[in-house]
Amino acid sequence: MRNETPACPALLVAAPASGQGKTTVTAALARLHARQGRQVRVFKCGPDFLDPHWLELASGHPVHPLDLWMTGAQDCAGRLHAAAREAGLLLVEGVMGLYDGTPSAADIALRFGLPVLAVIDAWAMAQTFGALAHGLQAYREGLRWAGVLANRVAGEGHAALLRTSLRDEAHWLGALQWAPELSWPERHLGLASAGETADALQRLDAMADRLAATPLGRMAPADLGPWRTSFEAPAASSPPPALLAGRTIAIARDAAFQFVYAANLDCLTVLGARLVFFSPIAGDALPACDAVWLPGGYPELHVHALGQARALRDALARHVQAGKPLSAECGGMMALFERIATAEGAVHALWGLLPGTVRMQQRPAAVGPQQLALAQGTLRGHSFHFSRCETALAPALHASAPDGRAGEPVWRRGPLLATYFHAWFPSCPQAAAAILRGEEILA
Structure with missing residues (x-):
């Protein structure tokens, strides 16, 4: 008999604001685990047509939005439940900042018990990195916390300074140094789509290779146990009538x-x-x-x-x-x-x-x-x-x-x-x- 409450490691990748590197880290992590033979399912918080192109290429599977208002809690629950029955890793990319919007990415994390990974652009930052990470973790009670990853660091010394600024260094999941291959092609509505980018897969592989050198990227399946999350099946609903049959x-x-x-x-x-x-x-x-x-x-x-x-x-x-x-x-x-x-x-x-x-x-x-x-x-x-x-x-x-x-x-x-x-x-x-x-x- 199939388990009606499947469980698998899951992670919501969030940030203090847009432009911090959520898509980079989510896509790189999906690509890294997919290359290792795992079934990875990825979702995107909120309405978005562009980031999912890259996340789909990285994971090899369609990427659906999760939005407690637009798609509804039952739709979100159903898609997460179905994904967890097949996946070895489930990833959700947040939208804007962790607490931005009504509903926010934090609301999704709290509703479905998802551990949160914070990605913080540390380019012009030192010890305030630790204060920002602590604020993201502590602002709402009940939030599961996976850790923090620093993006666009200047070097090993900068990364060490950021790591020691954390109240709990166990939450340090690594740092990504800035590199041209970690940038994304953009236009006025956001990222250019993966299908329009000739070297899209090479870019994803370069990002995955960089992430593989971090504590986050080196985590084996057995290390993902603390992120294991159960997903209950939503209430059953009847399919809509075939109103477009024959058309x-x-x-x-x-x-x-x-x-x-x-x-x-x-x-x-x-x-x-x-x-x-x-x-x-x-x-x-x-x-x-x-x-x-x-x-x-x-x-x-x-x-x-x-x-x-x-x-x-x-x-x-x-x-x-x-x-x-x-x-x-x-x-x-x-x-x-x-x-x-x-x-x-x-x-x-x-x-x-x-x-x-x-x-x-x-x-x-x-x-x-x-x-x-x-x-x-x-x-x-x-x-x-x-x-x-x-x-x-x-x-x-x-x-x-x-x-x-x-x-x-x-x-x-x-x-x-x-x-x-x-x-x-x-x-x-x-x-x-x-x-x-x-x-x-x-x-």
Whole structure:
């Protein structure tokens, strides 16, 4: 009989702030253990499309978000439970600082009993390192503490100074010296994806090699016993009805349309849909389908290829004119406007299924959790974009922040639905199905 409360070593990798090296350490640790033949499962706290690309490459398995608000406690519990039944090591990368956000990475650690490893950028720091580590550990009662790892240290002397600043040197899990191979390629929304980085695997191996020289990297499976964590099964729930049975959904997927949660694809499959994929920037034709989904991504980096995809543009226009649903999310929506103006002022023609101009900017236009209330239920999700839309088209409805403040507009033109809002389909499969069936969604 299978153990219904599996246990395995687990670790939540956190930091005092963004940019400290959480992704570096999580990916390196996953790669190191995967190279040694262990089954490693990795999760990411909070909404994120980019870090999971690297974590998936490092571990060899899909990376799902854990968010007590967006995905929900039961979804988190179910995914952790399923992973623990197979894994020899379970890793969770935090988001921002350990206590940042509502809910925070610390809330995840406390909810599921995960030991916390703090990664601290010590580049311009001496004994205050110990005070910061102590504060992270002691700020919330009940937090399991694995230890601390110093990032970007200057050398062995610097590392020794940091180690002796700790109240308990047993919590020292090592130091990583700064090196060019430990840097990540970035752009305005965050890290460049692993698929766009030619030497991605070599970078991960270099990081794993560096980590292997630390106490953390030298830990054998028997040493991971103190991090062993039990994961209870969530309450059983019924699968959603097959509301998309017999329907084919065409999904854009390439470097311009890459922001897709694996769980959203799984949800559509459970709903009965047949999924087919196409690449607009490769010049693919629109597959025969009942509905189209254009996910988010980086259309602003591929304006020339998208502007020349006239056959696809015309096919999408015919699809909509035939009354078939087209759902466009963030970057997918941007491609549907008449033109895009870059942050440098250049203007490029796009597909023109929506009137107006998308304007890129240097700072985020919106970021944070949001939800979309529809007749079929409420989809939870988030928003994060560096552009704004100038259009005469009036919104059909708006998403909202958790506190009720107005959020992203949703534009509708016949069966075309477009918004900056990124939906987490498992939060309300019935609403996701209604959008892709072209049903009336206004409450």
